[in-house]
Amino acid sequence: xxxxxxxxxxxxxxxxxxxxxxxxxxxxxxxxxxxxxxxxxxxxxxxxxxxxxxxxxxxxxxxxxxxxxxxxxxxxxxxxxxxxxxxxxxxxxxxxxxxxxxxxxxxxxxxxxxxxxxxxxxxxxxxxxxxxxxxxxxxxxxxxxxxxxxxxxxxxxxxxxxxxxxxxxxxxxxxxxxxxxxxxxxxxxxxxxxxxxxxxxxxxxxxxxxxxxxxxxxxxxxxxxxxxxxxxxxxxxxxxxxxxxxxxxxxxxxxxxxxxxxxxxxxxxxxxxxxxxxxxxxxxxxxxxxxxxxxxxxxxxxxxxxxxxxxxxxxxxxxxxxxxxxxxxxxxxxxxxxxxxxxxxxxxxxxxxxxxxxxxxxxxxxxxxxxxxxxxxxxxxxxxxxxxxxxxxxxxxxxxxxxxxxxxxxxxxxxxxxxxxxxxxxxxxxxxxxxxxxxxxxxxxxxxxxxxxxxxxxxxxxxxxxxxxxxxxxxxxxxxxxxxxxxxxxxxxxxxxxxxxxxxxxxxxxxxxxxxxxxxxxxxxxxxxxxxxxxxxxxxxxxxxxxxxxxxxxxxxxxxxxxxxxxxxxxxxxxxxxxxxxxxxxxxxxxxxxxxxxxxxxxxxxxxxxxxxxxxxxxxxxxxxxxxxxxxxxxxxxxxxxxxxxxxxxxxxxxxxxxxxxxxxxxxxxxxxxxxxxxxxxxxxxxxxxxxxxxxxxxxxxxxxxxxxxxxxxxxxxxxxxxxxxxxxxxxxxxxxxxxxxxxxxxxxxxxxxxxxxxxxxxxxxxxxxxxxxxxxxxxxxxxxxxxxxx
Amino acid sequence: xxxxxxxxxxxxxxxxxxxxxxxxxxxxxxxxxxxxxxxxxxxxxxxxxxxxxxxxxxxxxxxxxxxxxxxxxxxxxxxxxxxxxxxxxxxxxxxxxxxxxxxxxxxxxxxxxxxxxxxxxxxxxxxxxxxxxxxxxxxxxxxxxxxx
Numbered sequence: 001x002x003x004x005x006x007x008x009x010x011x012x013x014x015x016x017x018x019x020x021x022x023x024x025x026x027x028x029x030x031x032x033x034x035x036x037x038x039x040x041x042x043x044x045x046x047x048x049x050x051x052x053x054x055x056x057x058x059x060x061x062x063x064x065x066x067x068x069x070x071x072x073x074x075x076x077x078x079x080x081x082x083x084x085x086x087x088x089x090x091x092x093x094x095x096x097x098x099x100x101x102x103x104x105x106x107x108x109x110x111x112x113x114x115x116x117x118x119x120x121x122x123x124x125x126x127x128x129x130x131x132x133x134x135x136x137x138x139x140x141x142x143x144x145x146x147x148x149x150x151x152x153x154x155x156x157x158x159x160x161x162x163x164x165x166x167x168x169x170x171x172x173x174x175x176x177x178x179x180x181x182x183x184x185x186x187x188x189x190x191x192x193x194x195x196x197x198x199x200x201x202x203x204x205x206x207x208x209x210x211x212x213x214x215x216x217x218x219x220x221x222x223x224x225x226x227x228x229x230x231x232x233x234x235x236x237x238x239x240x241x242x243x244x245x246x247x248x249x250x251x252x253x254x255x256x257x258x259x260x261x262x263x264x265x266x267x268x269x270x271x272x273x274x275x276x277x278x279x280x281x282x283x284x285x286x287x288x289x290x291x292x293x294x295x296x297x298x299x300x301x302x303x304x305x306x307x308x309x310x311x312x313x314x315x316x317x318x319x320x321x322x323x324x325x326x327x328x329x330x331x332x333x334x335x336x337x338x339x340x341x342x343x344x345x346x347x348x349x350x351x352x353x354x355x356x357x358x359x360x361x362x363x364x365x366x367x368x369x370x371x372x373x374x375x376x377x378x379x380x381x382x383x384x385x386x387x388x389x390x391x392x393x394x395x396x397x398x399x400x401x402x403x404x405x406x407x408x409x410x411x412x413x414x415x416x417x418x419x420x421x422x423x424x425x426x427x428x429x430x431x432x433x434x435x436x437x438x439x440x441x442x443x444x445x446x447x448x449x450x451x452x453x454x455x456x457x458x459x460x461x462x463x464x465x466x467x468x469x470x471x472x473x474x475x476x477x478x479x480x481x482x483x484x485x486x487x488x489x490x491x492x493x494x495x496x497x498x499x500x501x502x503x504x505x506x507x508x509x510x511x512x513x514x515x516x517x518x519x520x521x522x523x524x525x526x527x528x529x530x531x532x533x534x535x536x537x538x539x540x541x542x543x544x545x546x547x548x549x550x551x552x553x554x555x556x557x558x559x560x561x562x563x564x565x566x567x568x569x570x571x572x573x574x575x576x577x578x579x580x581x582x583x584x585x586x587x588x589x590x591x592x593x594x595x596x597x598x599x600x601x602x603x604x605x606x607x608x609x610x611x612x613x614x615x616x617x618x619x620x621x622x623x624x625x626x627x628x629x630x631x632x633x634x635x636x637x638x639x640x641x642x643x644x645x646x647x648x649x650x651x652x653x654x655x656x657x658x659x660x661x662x663x664x665x666x667x668x669x670x671x672x673x674x675x676x677x678x679x680x681x682x683x684x685x686x687x688x689x690x691x692x693x694x695x696x697x698x699x700x701x702x703x704x705x706x707x708x709x710x711x712x713x714x715x716x717x718x719x720x721x722x723x724x725x726x727x728x729x730x731x732x733x734x735x736x737x738x739x740x741x742x743x744x745x746x747x748x749x750x751x752x753x754x755x756x757x758x759x760x761x762x763x764x765x766x767x768x769x770x771x772x773x774x775x776x777x778x779x780x781x782x783x784x785x786x787x788x789x790x791x
Numbered sequence: 792x793x794x795x796x797x798x799x800x801x802x803x804x805x806x807x808x809x810x811x812x813x814x815x816x817x818x819x820x821x822x823x824x825x826x827x828x829x830x831x832x833x834x835x836x837x838x839x840x841x842x843x844x845x846x847x848x849x850x851x852x853x854x855x856x857x858x859x860x861x862x863x864x865x866x867x868x869x870x871x872x873x874x875x876x877x878x879x880x881x882x883x884x885x886x887x888x889x890x891x892x893x894x895x896x897x898x899x900x901x902x903x904x905x906x907x908x909x910x911x912x913x914x915x916x917x918x919x920x921x922x923x924x925x926x927x928x929x930x931x932x933x934x935x936x937x938x939x
Contacts, residue, residue: 122900125858129834159881159926166882166923167835174860174900 029201036197050183053117056092056102061172063089068165071141075149086138093131120182126175133171137164233331241267244326255304274299285317293317310338351425354410362424362432366484369436373477380477381439384491388469388503390429395656404461412454448472448506469504493517523573527582535561538593539763543756546748551776553612556594557763578620587621595638597766605773614646619653628667642672650678669694698726702737709742720750823907825850832861835927843934851906855898861919863895872916872930882922912937
């Protein structure tokens, strides 16, 4: 209870102030009362003067009676002195009316000064009448005084004297009574005034006290309400750090009711470090001579549930304030702000998707590792890891699936390194791993093996199993010679080399890779302008009917007539054209050129009037939204009948965005164009798509044809199975890469009817192709190796 | 709620103060019925403006214009007004020997006393019986005639 009362006292600092105001008001009122009582005391003293006058007035009756008696005694011959009485009666009457000296006591010599008996008109009228009657009495007395009893007229004169005497007595009594009443009434008025003033003053004082008390109570209630409802924590500590007051918001912050905290040590809510720091701050403040001194402190408070809250306190010393008498802590919960700061700091250095370090941190770590390596002579290794086929996942399953894959890949990578190794997401599907201290080719190779092994297990994304492999490039530092940019660039170069070598593998950086990378860079730069400079040419390889031994059609194959490097085959630039997007305009150009050329041949050689042309369509082209209208435009421009055009697609390109691809292929079919699957049998796709896609032709990959004539090969059976399946699905088959007559014989035997290869002709320049067509027209192919000039 | 209570408290205080400051309002007495006889008292004689009235209800309106306080005594008598019997001191009328009808014991100076009487036909004398006042000349006669 005592604690509660102390708390309330602390919460109403204005109450004491108001108590003082009430005290001051009452003191002022007492002064006023004293003045009023003093004033009335004077009035009472005045009334005492009035009482003296009353006494003198009362004496007049006795004087008049004595005068009357003395006159009568004198007439009876007895010695008396009515003259003195008469003189005193007249003097007294005048003094009562106008003020003057009278005998203090009847019969004595001492005289006193009296003021006019009253200013009241009625009293003055009575005294005036009394004065008149006294004069009349003295006249009557004088008249009788000259006579002696028994003389004629004596009885009448005596009667007159007695009548006037009785009248004087009557008026004298009357005047005295009136004066007495007036004095009593004046006193009563004074008393009434004093009582009224006292009562009114008391009421006013009580009303003021009540009002001030109520105002103080309201202010205290307001203050209490503010404190109780404030989210900030207000704490009053005693000299020894014990909690003397705690606002209710403590329950929210530390999970303990404020009442339970009273008397406990505040520092017990802090951890050891914060506690000793705050103790020092509190001690400094308590010893400070500056009464306005305050300090700020940041620390953590332990919640009852074991969690920690970050807070910020402003501490002020109010020990000298009699309403507080303690150190006051105004504490604010800054946990959210702290978390936000930490989150922002984390975001600045971490990849938001995977939570790994970002490129900036990775570079920084490599910087430090290289600096340390320079000092200690140790080596570091930088790994750059790229997911193979990530783009396919992103394009076919959507970006969300791609993100999930990245997160899963990041988790796997994190498990492969030591805690001292840095794993970072460099960007896109590229990760960086830094092996610090004592890295050599052996340890780096072990690490690379672990990394690749981590990708041997399929990922589960959106309920589907995805086989995604990784390609790794590794750069080892050379003590004192490597810098960060160089290390990362070398790892990148090694990674591209690994990709070029077939992906799902790792390569260490070797200096020669630089030259290759440079070459690749040059190709990329030259490709941009090659199309404009008309450096591309289309060569054609005939597709021959095994029965008629005539060329049914040709396959258009692009070549780059490089100004410095000579004629380049597609292997040297097509993948770069794919990566840079040049493949799209290049593919369209090849298509247009092939159609135009085919129409020209059809017109020039009557035997080739139904010549067909096959053109490769890249993955990138297939994904272009305006592919179908473009093909239509080209067909219309070249006037080639659509059925004469075959577009060749790889199995891989068909697996991108399958729904969209099916729609596009159907649209192409509606144009009349025929569709072929190139390099059939090399892709990883199932046979199910053969029914799903509107395919006309299967082109049997050269790898099957190569082994078809071998004695112990399974390829003949495979080729037969492919041809049988194609027949079932009503698809044509075209064998690729036929180089030997045995192969041709096997293919014929397997039921394959068309094919292409060096056995018939290499890819030919358009002019050579024209010659080839002309020659075949004259004499059919002898089914021997072509003697046509090679490109 | 608090404001109503405050108003009520203020009203009570105001009424209390008013009650303390103001004397209780006197309700005016009902004016008695009857023929009015105006009497004016002076030192020492009585003026009367109505020498006679008819019998029945009579109201004496006694104005004291004198400085002194006086009495007003009414007796029914056939004696002369200045011939009423005196008491042993010889200074006032011996009322025991007279047929008193009514009186006002004290009419203060400057005030008006009212004396309602039911008077039968006859002769009435009125006077101030303070010592020396009757003998000083404060008396008068009222003749009351029969009704009609």
